[in-house]
Amino acid sequence: MKPYVGEASSDYTDRCAYARTPSSPKCVSRATVHVLVDDPTHGVVALATCTEHSPHARAAAPVVGEHRYGSFCGLPSTRWAGDRCELDDSGCEPGVSR
Ligand SMILES: [Zn+2]
Ligand SMILES: [Zn+2]
Numbered sequence: 001m002k003p004y005v006g007e008a009s010s011d012y013t014d015r016c017a018y019a020r021t022p023s024s025p026k027c028v029s030r031a032t033v034h035v036l037v038d039d040p041t042h043g044v045v046a047l048a049t050c051t052e053h054s055p056h057a058r059a060a061a062p063v064v065g066e067h068r069y070g071s072f073c074g075l076p077s078t079r080w081a082g083d084r085c086e087l088d089d090s091g092c093e094p095g096v097s098r
Pocket of ligand 1: 016017018027028029049050051052053
């Protein structure tokens, strides 16, 4: 089955968000790659993935950015800033379209 972007998650972890199916448990590996994709359904979203599952993340939707998973990645009040995520006080979450 072709990989796709699942529903947005509100749990802020540094773990890979990959799951084999929507009802499967998520991968428990530490995220190493942050992939920004332009998904037709969810808009531009940032995906946290481990090295093993990064090809799935890149295949899920057209990739518009990617960087190594850093200390701010996936946290609230951060935004995508090219080669990293950085703190942002605008109140918008990274990559979440409205
Ligand atoms: Zn994984
Ligand atoms: Zn990031």
